[in-house]
Amino acid sequence: MNQTILTVIDNVPAARDVFKMRLSGDTSAITRPGQFVNVLIDGLYLRRPISVCDWDEDTLTLVYKVVGEGTEKMAAMTPGTKLDILMGLGNGFDVEKAGDNPVLIGGGVGIPPIYGLAKRLIAAGKTVTVAMGFASAADVLLKDELEALGCTVKIATVDGTAGEKGFVTGLLNGEYSYSYACGPIPMLKAVFDTLTCGGEYSFEERMGCGFGACMGCSCKTKYGNKRICKDGPVLVKEEIIW
Amino acid sequence: MVIDTRINLCGVEMDNPVIPASGTFDYGREFTEWYDIRCLGSFSIKGTTAEPRFGNPTPRIAECASGMLNAVGLQNPGVDVVVAEELPNIAKIYGKPVIANIGGFSVEEYVTCSEKLAACDNVGILEINISCPNVHGGGMGFGTQASSAAEVTRAVRKVTDKPIFIKLTPNVTDICEIAKAVEAEGADGISMINTLLGMRIDKRRKKPIIANVTGGYSGPAVFPVALAAVYRVYKAVNIPIMGMGGVSSAEDVIEMMMAGAAAVQVGAANLINPCACRDIINDLPRVMEKYGIEKLSDITGGAHV
Known part of the structure; x- marks a missing residue:
């Protein structure tokens, strides 16, 4: 995990109400697919957690749906915009x-x-x-x-x-x-x-911090209480309680 | 200019007055991945109850203007696990005394938890939370009346010599009356303010966002409210105050201390910037110099007229 400033390269429509944003910067904190980042957005207090679509050494790709105030502001961002992002959050897929x-x-x-x-x-x-x-x-x-x-x-x-x-x-x-x-x-x-095969399931929840501090996104599992942001968002099939 | 940020809070020496607030710092472990937490004056652990608690259903969090709502509901592993596992781990990663925050649903529960936690070497101060807005049948119930606040204080006072701070809610008619009542029963200090009761509605679903319907409002929006409350209570009592509510910068720390706080807790800011407390501590000397402050502890209550 780290806190990094990334720069928007482009931000274009990808489907109905969905945008694809590419950013340049240090992506070294991302270690697995299925992790997410937490984006600070001007004028809003809580960061917005967005799943990582793809990444390479210096590019991060986010594909997000406009569902509220935060993602509306993201959709309006232009190339060159700098974003304060907590990177490499959550466990990701194995x-x-x-x-x-x-x-x-x-x-x-x-x-x-x-x-x-x-x-x-x-x-x-x-x-x-x-x-x-x-x-x-x-x-x-x-x-x-x-x-x-x-x-x-x-x-x-x-x-x-x-x-x-x-x-x-x-x-x-x-x-x-x-x-x-x-x-x-x-x-x-x-x-x-x-x-019938084994598997991993990625969950979503409203989060406070995104890095395991606030207990805002807790869930019960067969392996005990877990935080979607830190112990998840990916849970293995055996532990899930519906 | 020689800058001195040290404070002494009821006999507990601290390198600086910056203390992460309960519920925003878990047991410290998560933050060691972001910075060396030994720079902190102290920190207040997650609110601890006698039995393990999962807390409220989710969603527990909502966005607000310059702040957030939370309705976690005192999720914690219970006092026995905190004593056996969390506090020994804190001793390893932090080393200095911490503040043990205690929640409860009965006077007996506050007493049980206080006895067990006071017996731990690295607990410097007990912080009795009689002001959680997110649990029913307890928490804030004790903090909204002077008589019950006094009763909890009296009972806890009997079982420990360690400093007791009573954490008060602003959701009352007159917070000064409650502060005076706990002071009279032997409280060593006041922690204030807990969160303000608030709610948000999901207009598409036509339902409250928070599953618990209401939550506690915190963040920069509540800073002026906290400041006024601390200012008034400072006048009303003769025991130290840990001031909190929206503190997010070294400037806020100075302001909160001038209002009457001897130490300052930082809450929601930790969730937005995991390094918030470290950044505040690093920035304190610069801001002290800006205002011509050499010894930080000298400014407590300095704004009183």
Whole structure:
């Protein structure tokens, strides 16, 4: 973890109400896909936690949905804007557990951390299937980018305007070595009930600090009380209490 | 100019008056990943109760103008784990005496926790929280009436010789009356202010954001409220005050001390900038010089007219 100033390179629409922001700066604190950063935004008090979509040595990519005041202000940021960011927060996904053919499941704005994970799994020689669920075709996110990595990408939309009509669980008809999921809780629960293989699930909660100090985002697990920001956001299947 | 930031709080020597407030610093461990916490004057540990508590359901946090709401609800592992595990770990990572913050739902619970925590070598001061706005049937209930505040103080006083600070809520008609009542029962000092009761509503869901409906408002927005309360209580009692409420900078520390605080706690700022207290401590000499202050402890109450 560290506190760093990053500079916005570009900030462009990526889907309906979704933006992709690239920033330059020191990303050395990020160690795993599925971690997040906590962004200080002018005029707001609490930092805004945003999942890491991708990173390299000096570039951070965030893909975020405009859902409130903080992300509205982010969407209006122009290249050159400097941001005070706490980097490398949370535990992230464990790529070592993937096995040969993992499945990655994402719902809506839960897709961005799945991208960073897929990239590292492909680099490790895995056969990666990505199953993504959206409300509608206008919300489809990172499909081309995931295909370009070499993933098999399956899509479901609630209204049937892209991919199969229905929910992401309808796409999970293969045999997989392991699973990684990020999305709304009802989706995570449905995936949990559908898949028999082991897996890791990334959760979301309103946070105070983002680094384990305030107990604002606590949850109960079979392994005791955990903080989504510090002990999560990724929980393993065995420990989750729904 | 020779700058002296040291203070002595009821016999506990501190290198400076900067103290992370309870609930914003856990047991110190998380902050060792950000800076060397041995620079702190002291710190106040997470509010401790007799039994382990998970606290309130989430969401527990909401954004506000220049501040935040929290309704954590005294999550803690219980006094026995704090004594057996957390305080020994604090001795390793911090070394100096800390402030043991104690919550409770009955007078007996305050007494039990106080006895156990006072027996720990690295507990310098007990801070009795009779002002948590986020738990029902306790906490703030004791702090809103002079008689019950006095009763808790009297009971805890009987079981320890270590300094007792009573942490007061601003959510009362007259905080001075309560401060005087705890002073009369032998409190060594006052910690103030706890958070102000507040709420936010999620307009899309038409529901309160905080699952507990209300939470405690803290952050820079409450600083003037805290300052006025400290100023008034300083006039009303003859025991030292640990002043807190929105303190975020060395400038705020000086101002809080001029209002009457002998030491200053920093709360919400730690959550926004994990290095907030270190930065304040590093900046103190510069700000002291700016105002011509050589000995920081001399300015306590200096603004009183």
